Amino acid sequence: MKICGQEKSAKKWWMSMDIFDVFSLLGGLALLLFGVKLMGQGLEKKAGGKLKTLLAAATSTKFKGFLLGVVITAVIQSSATTTVMVVGFVNSGILNLGQAIGIIMGANLGTSVTSWIMSLIGVSSDEMWVQFLNPRTFTPILAFVAIIIMLVFKKDSKKTDTASILFGLAFLMYGMRDITDAVSGLSEVQEFRDIMGMFSNPVLGVLAGAVITAIIQSSAASVGILQALSLNGALTYSAAIPIIMGQNIGTCVTAMLSSLGANKNAKRAAFIHLSFNTIGTIVWLTIYCVINALLQPAISNEAISPVGIAICHSSFNILTIVTLAPFNKLLEKLACIVIREGSDKGEFALLDDRLISTPPIAIERSRTVAVSMAHEAEKSLDIAFDALFDYSEKKAKKVREIEESVDMYEDSLGTYLVKISNKNTSEADSREVSELLHMLSDFERLSDHAVNIIETAEEIQEKELKFSDEAVAEIKVMIAAVNEILDMSITAFESNDLRKAITVEPLEQVVDRLKVEIKSAHIERLRKQECTIEMGFVLSDLLTDLERISDHCSNIAVCMIEIAHDSFDMHEYINHLKSETTKEYDKSYEFYRDKYSIKEIKA
16 A cells, blocks of 8 residues: 555656646756766866876876876766776776776765756855856856857867867756756645655665666766755755765766676776775765664754755765775775686787777877887887898798787777777867877888898798898898887887987988999999899899888878878978978988998998
8 A cells, every 4th residue: 555655646746747847857857967978078178188197197106096086087077987997997907906996986086076066056145246156147158158169269179178168067057957947846745755755764765876876877967966856945864865875886887887898807996986885885874874863963854955965975975985995905805806817808908998988098098009019010120130131930930920910909009099080089189099090001011011021031041042241231231220210210109209200201311312322232233243133133122121111110200290280291291391401401311321321331
């Protein structure tokens, strides 16, 4: 009978709302959720590369990791997103499990910022300056300023990011206002007050908070809905506190889903997030229930305000952190016990799709992997050059293995970068993605030329051919020049050093000149019958590979320079650089020409 009574009450509650109130409620929920997402995306893009700098802070101490979690979550307005990022970092090997714990704790506190922003919905006073803080006053102003920025600065991504933040905040506040207006009449409906009172039961309250947050996958939006409901006066502290605790558990669902298919440490990071929030809820819900039963504080039955919800939300998160922070090692051990050691399915992914939701971090990871790819290509060339004069099958096999590895780098990186480019990235991030995509083929071609050189070495070995001493000396000069341009271009890319990139082109011109000079020297030896035509073919192939390697190094450097100047016409830039013979260019060219001269080599 009791269950039937509850169903009857629910029907009376819904019947007390007319169709327009229902539409207003649904519209308000949509605006609130969209506002939270839009504001978070705008803040994230506005932060841009700063997120990369913040990430570096997590590698030193756990306290810095905690602060990082607070800051990033306050910026992107979502503890769930921060935790998904952490799962991705752990899965990619960027963070270890110990570092992840601090960030997860910080994320719980960082998400409280949103509840304080939304608590402004309850501000009221006769004072003019206080009235201005009420969203009904400033929200239309925010929307107006945002649309002006969009119209005036539509091509300036930094300004449009600011507009997105303002629009997101405006939508968020409009949504809360619509929800508040839709349910305002329900405060007089006894059935609705009875339903709100049901959540005074701690278990029901926690379940309600967890389920609602899990469904909408945003603790910030869930808290906002609770704050909007609190304005009609039907929600008490005793009902709100368990719901707030449950919201912290519900937000773990996103990270748990994200960890599916990840390696064991990533699963452990998601489990730590769940166990941290669950244990914190159990401990403080128990303490709350004991205090409530023994002392029966009068505040329990008082109506809670949006500010009161923000206070409770922040206090609960702080208390949970203070309680469990000393036991982070135990949380880590618990995660290792629950998720035992075992063989992961394949090696962990270097590039984790979980990071794509935060493009600056995903791009930084892509650049790190691209640097590894470049060094692998450089390593294959080092072995190939050595095999020219000291051939072994082991060296040939190693070069081919590295070439296959570099091909895999290109495939995975190219796919990953295309996924990032499909996101709504900032102008700076978009340029960096384009830079990396342009360079991937150059890195891959370097390893291809290493294989070509190994094939040349194999031909020399199989046919028992031999270069003249003079030819060997000339080839070694050109290889030394190519090694320097390789090191110069890859170092410039790794450190993003434009000044070093500018010095690549003069050396590339010297390599081109060396190719011509060595061919001319070979023709002279042919006339003197000091060399054979067959060796000439081998030499020609080798010189072509060496010259092409320097061309790819030039492409890498020029791409860096062009991206910095917001241009993509590589050939036009090279022609311009060659025609504009500045003193600095001439000086560099003359230095490398003298350094790698074959004039003193005698037959």
